[in-house]
Amino acid sequence: MLTTILAAGSAAAKGGNPYGLIPALREGGLISQTVFGLLVLMLFVSLYIFFTKIFEQQKIINQAKRVRASFWSANSLREGAAKLEKNSAYRQIVDDGLEAQEQYKELTDPVEAHDWLHGSLARSEATINSALNGGLAFLASTGATAPFIGLFGTVIGIYRALIKIGSAGQASIDAVAGPVGEALIMTALGLVVAVPAVLGYNFLQRRNKAIAESLNAFSNDVLGYLASDGRVRPTTAKKSPAKPAAPTTTAGQTGGVPTRP
Template sequence: MIIQLLAAGAEAPETSFGFWQAMEEGGPVAWSILGVMIIMSVGSFYILFTKLFEQQKVMNQYKGVRSGFWRANSIREGATKLDKNSAWRQLADDAIAAEDKHAKLNDSLEAHDWMHGSLARSEHAIQAKLNGGLPFLATVGATAPFVGLLGTVIGIYRALINIGVAGSASIDKVAGPVGEALIMTAIGLLVAVPAVFAYNWLQSRNRKIFDMMSGFSTDLLANINSGGTIKPATMTASSTQTAGKAAAGRTTATATTPATGASTTTTTTTKR
């Protein structure tokens, strides 16, 4: 009896069900859907890393704006300290160009309105560049599950066809098509979830950059319209703090000469 069972087990056909077997069961349609998913996934990660690098570069350049640009005597001088291809240099150059062009206008358009519109156009151009590629992420996040669902529907349909032809719902008839359907669903989710995450994350970082650009444009406008007297409040506070530290390090003493009655002022610098 045991020998017969072992013989029957040895003669039983070996059937393996895996990813490649399921994809082969799906045929050209399954491979086509898988190819589309791969393109979507590769494109999403490419946009994620390139935009992340671009955003970080803009944020790092803003540190130079806060530390060096506003310490210059004029906006023209400060613009030369910024990177030529940076967004902040573009805003500064556009502000200078708007100031120069306003003197050539025949209409009595106020300088504030003219420069505000010019800086707004410059901001929108930079925003459009930073937002480039994000619609692709939104499209992938919205459509990838449905592309996977298409493969799921086709896999279930093939399983029903096999059941109808065989006249029975045996596991060997439905395992391949159902496995293909489940794989397509999983791939669709694996492509869509990172794309949605990347889109929301990059959008939040872009909003932060846009807020910084809006503040920088406002400071440029105030500085130009005031003839260079108005600078960001943070720079004023920093300059006041620096001057206070310098004054704290000096001690002033007044001495009177007995012979002449003249007063002599002596300043002593204390090193910290």
């Protein structure tokens, strides 16, 4: 029995298996090979986008931690921005806010300072969020279309199997095994491409939403600082609760208990 299994494995490794992937694609022709290549390309591009976006998101999450730790303890926004990375998303918001404040002094039409600053910071947030969402449309499209692309390959394989059955006049395993195997391979590959794309899209969207909320909160804090000329800023640490005062005693008493003279 072991000798038979080893012999079969050796034959498959040498390309002697007529029902493997390569023979099925060779028999399927240009259409099956094109569908297979397209699905494989979509899979690798989806994985590249997923891991690239994970890296970008984690970088911004780490930046948020540094902002909470040291930014608001600085004496000014410029000093706090100097503590952040040069390409930090949070530093971009601060720099855009300071630039908007300088531009407001050059305006000739009467515009509310709050509206001007708020619009500038909102544009800065939108730019960052747009960069974070880049590539997610491809993941969504892959998750939606990959099963149908695989289904197209499945239809072609079943069609070829029916043609072979009609030509042979009977449904023999040898006649239909190749086309049916090709059809099943396309169905499975379509699912293998679509499921990770959908899961990755939902996961990245959830993290992007959390990052957008953090950026929005920071933007509001920067707006409050600029609009109040530095008088309004978030507290960096909670004050420790005051210790309860010791009980007062009158002369000749200790702890509220009268003592003998």
